[in-house]
Amino acid sequence: MKLKIISKTVWILSIVSLFTDVASEMLYPIMPIYLKNIGFSVVLIGILEGFAEAIAGLSKGYFGKLSDLKGKRVPFVQFGYLLSAISKPIMGILPIPIWVFISRTLDRFGKGLRTGARDALLSDEANPETKGTVFGFHRAMDTFGAVLGPTFALVYLQFYPENYSFLFLLATVPGLFAFFASGLLKEKTRPIPKKEEKVSILAYFAYWKDAPGIYKRLIVGLLIFGIANSSDLFLLLLLKTKGAQDSFVIGIYIFYNLVYALFSLPIGLMADRFGLVRTLIFGLFLFCSVYAGMAYADTSFEFYLLFFLYGLFAAATEGIAKALISNIVPESDTATAIGTFAGLSSISALLASYLGGLIWFYSGAKFMFLFSAVICLGVIVYFARYSDAFDLKES
Structure with missing residues (x-):
């Protein structure tokens, strides 16, 4: 890899994301334990996570479109990271359900505010081959x-303890x-549309009408997969239901993220x-x-093996999906396209977590995980059918 591929802007955004994840992931593996301790049921956990991700997704679309229309990225990135930072103490100071919902909503709103603009900044620093x-x-x-x-x-x-x-x-x-650290980012001059547009919270869905057909095919597949991909909290909760100690749950979550981090660049x-x-299908x-x-x-060995594979899955999908989206839409629509996907996928996330919680509650964890596996298998067949069209667009 040539070092010049990774520009100063990419370095700054990556360091900012690193510290944001340090803050968020200090809390994530203990979240199901904490929520159970303050009275959340598995169904309510599913509703909380689904609602939080829906807020993130809908706001990603809105602010992604707004970023494209204003021709600015950095203010959205900076304020989004600020909201996520100040949301953290709320949950600890007031450990009651309503404040937990407020805290998670504020955190996810911050994520929605920054994500489209941040990913557009990353896309600006690369070409289709990188x-x-x-x-x-x-x-x-x-x-x-x-x-x-x-x-x-x-x-x-x-x-x-x-x-x-x-x-x-x-x-x-x-x-x-x-x-x-996000204050180190510099705004680039970008063309601003001559016609002023008003943006409502759902206006960006109109992009779907004019989007390239290959973009629509990609998003349809990702949304169907989204219904199978419920919150990772259910994975951690499964470990707890099988008698795992807090240290094991946190340790295996660290292991998963280490695999994810080590394999994302390769x-x-x-x-x-x-x-x-092809990487996405893998x-x-x-x-x-x-x-x-x-x-x-x-057994512990089986769980570690599965979380190793889960880390590889994460490395082969999240960033890859965004890279694919940014390759198949015009540069001026990058934030809108990614935001539209995020807005639509928020609906899938809401359904996935709520549905996952219901299936677990009424049919058990085993059936919930098998249900997700079957849905994903159908998505693999779908993407395999259109793989040649995607590859043609990539080349």
């Missing part, structure tokens, strides 16, 4: 923060550092060489294998 590498590098740095965060949480809980509230306050520190390089859509196959395996896994 998108996988740039997005893969960013995902690697971002996910390395997801290794450091839970590691800190694990050490903290060794000294202060079950003292979760203060951990939420500590998570504010790296979050604020990320916000201040898989991004592989995607640039062998094709983004990732979906891994997801299918993991969820089918989770339905039957019982």
Whole structure:
């Protein structure tokens, strides 16, 4: 890899994402434990996560469109990271359900505010032949923060077991550092549309009408997969229901993120060489294998193997999907296209987490994981059918 592929802007965005993930992931692996302790049922956890992701998705679309219309990226990125930072202490100070909803909503709103503009900045720093590498590098740095965060949480809980509230306050520190680091970003001059448009929270869905056909095919497949891909909290909750200690749950989550971080850049390089859509299909196959395996896994070795494969799945899908989207739409529509996908996928996320919670509650965890695996298998067949068309567009 040539070092010049990774520009100063990519470095800054990656470092900012790293510290933001340190803050977020200090809390994520203990979240199902914390929520259960303050009275959340598995169904309510599903509703909370689905609602939070819906807020993130809908706001991604709105602010992505607004970023394109204003011709600006940096203010959206900076303010989005600030909101996520200040949301952390709310949950620890007031551990009651309504404030948990407010905190998660504020955090996800911040994510929605920054994501479209940030991904458009990353896309601007690459060309079609290096998108996988740039997005893969960013995902690697971002996910390395997801290794450091839970590691800190694990050490903290060794000294202060079950003292979760203060951990939420500590998570504010790296979050604020990320916000201040985002001040190093410089805005580039971009053409602003001559015709002033008003943007409503759902206006960006109109982009679907004029979007390229290949974009629509891609999004349809990703949305169907989204229904199968419920919150990762269910994976961690499964470990707890099988008797795992807090330290094991956090440790295996660290392991998953370490695999994700280590393989994001190599898989991004592989995607640039062998094709983004082929890499995406490979990732979906891994997801299918993991969820089918989770339905039957019982030993520590099996769980570690499955979480290793789950890390590879994450590395082969999230950044790759965004790189693929940015390659098949005009540069002026990048934030809108990614935001539209995020807005639509928020509906899938809401359905996935709510549906996952209901299936778990009424039919058990095993059936929930098998259901997701079967849906994913259908998506693999769908993408395999259109793989030649995607590859033709990529070339």
